[in-house]
Amino acid sequence: MVNLFHELPHAEVTVNINAVLTELLDEHGMSDVIDGLRELAEKGRLEFTGSAMYHPILPLIPQEEMLRQIVQNHQTNRRFFGQSYSPQGFFSPEMCYSRDIVKPILDTGHRWLILSGLACPIAWPTDVIHEISSDGRNRAVFFRDDILSNKISFRQVDASGFLDHLRQLRGARNDIYVITAMDAETFGHHIKNWERLFLEEVYEALEPIEPIARGVRQLQRLVDTQKEIFRFREKMKKPEIEVVTISKLLELFPSGKSVEPRLSSWSTSMDDICAGNPYPLWKSKDNLIHQLQWQHLKIAIELAKKAVEAASTESAKYYADIARGLLDRAMHSDQFWWASQKPMRDVNLVNRGLMQQREVVFNAYKAIRLSDLSEDEKTECYYRVIASRDLRSKIMDQLFMYS
Numbered sequence: 001m002v003n004l005f006h007e008l009p010h011a012e013v014t015v016n017i018n019a020v021l022t023e024l025l026d027e028h029g030m031s032d033v034i035d036g037l038r039e040l041a042e043k044g045r046l047e048f049t050g051s052a053m054y055h056p057i058l059p060l061i062p063q064e065e066m067l068r069q070i071v072q073n074h075q076t077n078r079r080f081f082g083q084s085y086s087p088q089g090f091f092s093p094e095m096c097y098s099r100d101i102v103k104p105i106l107d108t109g110h111r112w113l114i115l116s117g118l119a120c121p122i123a124w125p126t127d128v129i130h131e132i133s134s135d136g137r138n139r140a141v142f143f144r145d146d147i148l149s150n151k152i153s154f155r156q157v158d159a160s161g162f163l164d165h166l167r168q169l170r171g172a173r174n175d176i177y178v179i180t181a182m183d184a185e186t187f188g189h190h191i192k193n194w195e196r197l198f199l200e201e202v203y204e205a206l207e208p209i210e211p212i213a214r215g216v217r218q219l220q221r222l223v224d225t226q227k228e229i230f231r232f233r234e235k236m237k238k239p240e241i242e243v244v245t246i247s248k249l250l251e252l253f254p255s256g257k258s259v260e261p262r263l264s265s266w267s268t269s270m271d272d273i274c275a276g277n278p279y280p281l282w283k284s285k286d287n288l289i290h291q292l293q294w295q296h297l298k299i300a301i302e303l304a305k306k307a308v309e310a311a312s313t314e315s316a317k318y319y320a321d322i323a324r325g326l327l328d329r330a331m332h333s334d335q336f337w338w339a340s341q342k343p344m345r346d347v348n349l350v351n352r353g354l355m356q357q358r359e360v361v362f363n364a365y366k367a368i369r370l371s372d373l374s375e376d377e378k379t380e381c382y383y384r385v386i387a388s389r390d391l392r393s394k395i396m397d398q399l400f401m402y403s
Contacts (some may be wrong), residue, residue: 002036019076041084059098128256159201
């Protein structure tokens with residue numbers, strides 16, 4: 001995909017890359033991908049978004065953890081991409097939204113965030129950009145076209161069909177905007193050669209006609225009167241469809257209303273919303289393993305926080321720092337996704353996530369035992385360790401029984 005965008009000098013794209021992936025690319029000798037993305041951004045053809053470092057489900061973790069993950073994500077990506085990493089917008093992992101995520105996004109300076117179309121609570125916006133208000137501050141909110149995005153993701157539309165659909169959406173109206181968003185691995189991994197068969201064909205169909213642009217420059221040098229230049233420009237056909245980065249839409253369309261989006265993700269259905277189950281692939285009301293996983297993670301978070309606060313000795317601080325670092329990674333979303341039963345399940349990946357959480361509990365309690373806390377406080381914390389052990393056993397029993 002990076003090579004493709006370098007081959008198409010007129011193409012623009014908005015990209016989210018969680019910093020844990022940036023680190024993995026570097027560690028596995030794939031710095032060419034990092035360099036390619038940075039070069040595109042330096043040329044103004046790629047816009048990065050902000051996100052959370054280890055891809056947690058933000059609405060399901062404490063606000064202080066949200067802020068920590070957002071800041072870590074920015075610092076790490078800035079280290080690899082340099083000044084070209086200056087995100088204006090924010091991509092919440094899995095497009096998961098709740099009101100709680102707004103403040104950390106605002107506090108870190110983002111101008112907009114993107115959500116699933118299902119999150120939009122009012123008439124669908126096509127020529128205005130709605131806003132979310134918090135503490136007297138407003139930020140733009142964009143909603144992706146879920147139906148069109150999923151048609152691309154599941155190869156239910158080709159390039160010409162996609163462009164025809166956009167023309168039909170506009171009809172006789174003035175300028176409108178449409179936002180599609182999908183996993184990058186859609187192009188080439190999930191669907192082989194889809195970056196060429198779809199993306200390349202779309203961008204090539206929208207390529208500006210160079211002779212016309214060259215003719216304008218020549219005419220401006222040869223003709224003295226603005227009237228004649230205007231007449232020539234009137235004959236030129238304005239591009240029917242243009243691709244721009246999301247931030248550029250803020251320059252092209254006016255503000256709309258202040259809205260409160262629905263709790264949702266980009267994998268949530270309206271049935272899920274009606275059932276009060278906004279994050280079904282990560283914390284379903286009907287999934288016992290999900291409930292047990294989040295109870296266990298809550299204990300890990302509480303013990304790690306207590307360990308850091310109580311680390312009054314060098315030995316206690318040593319284990320507290322380990323627990324704190326492990327906790328960031330232990331909040332990743334995949335362990336819950338693989339336990340979703342909708343329809344995929346990989347018991348080993350669920351177990352791996354559980355072991356990451358267990359290591360947090362282990363190191364946090366080691367720090368607490370070595371701290372200056374009273375014996376009563378240490379005993380109270382140990383009760384939580386016992387509870388976590390019971391939760392892990394229940395999860396393991398569920399994994400053993402699953403077929």
